[in-house]
Amino acid sequence: MQARELWFTENYTDGARFSIRIDAQVYSHKSRFQQIDIFDTPEFGRVLVLDGCIMLTEKDEFIYHEMIVHPAMAVRPDIKRVLVIGGGDGGCVRELLQYESIESVDLCEIDREVIETCRRFLPQTAGRMDDIRVELHIADGLKFVRRQKNAYDLIIVDSTDPFGPGEGLFTREFYGNCYSALTENGILINQHESPYYRGDALAMQRAHRQLSAVFPMASVYQVHIPTYPSGHWLFGFAAKNAECNPCEFDEEQWNALGISTRYYNTKLHKGSFALPNYVKDLLSGKE
C-alpha cells in the first residue's frame, strides 16, 4: 500500500516554491475578500493560508508577532493606546496585552471571517482578542484611520502583501493618515516585505519610499521568518519625532517588565537594525 501524500505549495516566484506536507485540510472558504485555508501539518502544526500565501504557522508565528510588537514597546514604554490594522489572527494583540501599561488596543480588520476562523482554529494566536482592553473594528483600515486624529501612540500595520486587500496599506495617502492619527511622539510599525525576491524587494522599496516621504524618521529592521519567502523578512519602524533612535532605549527597564519571549531580546533588537549592504542599497535606491 502506498502512503497518501498531500502537499500545499506556495510559489515564491515563477522559479522558486516552498511546499509543506499536509495531514488534513481543516477549513477552506472564500470570504468576501480572500481565500482562507487552514491546514494541519506535521512540520509546522496548524497553518493559516490567505490567497495562497502562508500567513502563520503554529511553529514559528511567535517570531513575527514578537518582532512586530516588542521593539516599539521597548523604545517607548509609555505607549498606552495602540491601533492594529489587519492582524485578524490576534497574534499581535496577544503580544501587546503582555504590557500592563497598555490601556487600549483597537484592532481594525477588514475581514470578519479571518477573525472568526482564527478564533475557531487558532486559539494559540486568537485567544486574547476578547480581552476587556481590546476593541474590534470590522472595517477597511484605510478608511478607519482617516477619521482618527492624535488618537494612538502606536500604530501597527500587520497587513498581507500589497496585492488584494492589503494593497491600500502600502500607499503614501495611508501613511499620511497614520501620521495624523498618531500622537505627538507616535510610532508606526509595518510589515515591510523582503529584500530577496524581485517582487518582494520592489514592494519593500516602495513602502520605504512612501514611509520616508511622510515620517521624519523611517528605519527598517530584519527578522528570520523561515515560512515567509526567503526567510529574510523586514519590519518598518517610523516615528513622528525625528530624534527617535530605535536602538537607544533602556534595556534594563524592558527586561524588568518580565515579558515572556522566545525570539525577542533587547540585544537582538539592536542587532536587527544592522542591515546587509545589499539591503541598505535597495532601501536607498542605489540598487
Place this chain on the structure above:
Amino acid sequence: MQARELWFTENYTDGARFSIRIDAQVYSHKSRFQQIDIFDTPEFGRVLVLDGCIMLTEKDEFIYHEMIVHPAMAVRPDIKRVLVIGGGDGGCVRELLQYESIESVDLCEIDREVIETCRRFLPQTAGRMDDIRVELHIADGLKFVRRQKNAYDLIIVDSTDPFGPGEGLFTREFYGNCYSALTENGILINQHESPYYRGDALAMQRAHRQLSAVFPMASVYQVHIPTYPSGHWLFGFAAKNAECNPCEFDEEQWNALGISTRYYNTKLHKGSFALPNYVKDLLSGKE
C-alpha cells in the same frame, strides 16, 4: 503547446521542501565521495548541488562566503596564514584573497572533482584558486589537520552537512586537532548548521557542545541565507584566547581596508552575534 517544466527539489524534512525551476542540467556526476550536480536556473543563476543539497547559487553565494570570512578578519587583522577545510568551490578563498595582509591560504578539499567542476562551471566563485598565495591539498581534512601544529592563524571549516563526507568535521577529535594546528591566538570559524528544523538543530547543538569542550571561547553568529533550509543559518566563531570578544574590534580599521562586500559590514557583524532566545536556549541545552 505546453511549456516543459523541470524542477529540482530539496527535502528540508519529511514535511517541508524547496523547489527551484531548472533551465538545464549542466553537469551531473557521481564522484568517489558524492553526487555532484550543476543546474542553470532562471531565479538563482547557476547552482551547485552536492548529494541533493543546494551548496551555492550564483544569486546569493556572496552572503555565505562573505560571512564565513570577514568577521574573523575584522577581529584579527593580523591573520597571515589560513587553512580552509572543504570549500572546494573557491568562494572562501576568493574572499580571503581580498586581504593583502594574508600571506598563504591552504585549501584542503577531499573531493578533487568538486574543485574541477567549480573551476569549469562556476568561475564566479572558483576563479581565484590558482592565485600564487593559494595551495591546494586534495586530502581528508580530518587527517590533514592532525599533522599540523601551530601553523595557522585562522582555520575555516567550510564543510557540507554532518552526513557523508562532512561527518568527521563535526567531531571533538577534529576540533581538538584544529586547536593544536592553530597559533597562539588562533581562530576557528565553521559552518554551524541551523536552529530551525529538528535535524539541523541537533547538528547545531552537537557542533557547539564539541567546540565548547575544546575552545575556551566558542560563540555563534547568524546569517540570512535564503537558499539553505529555513534561511536561518549559523556560523561558529571559536578562539584559543578566552578573552577574545568577536564584537570588540576596530571598525574604522576594517573599513579603511576598502574590502568590497555586498552583505557584510561592521555594524551587521556586531548585530549578527545577537541571537534569538530560542536559539540561545538550544545552544545552552535548555531546549
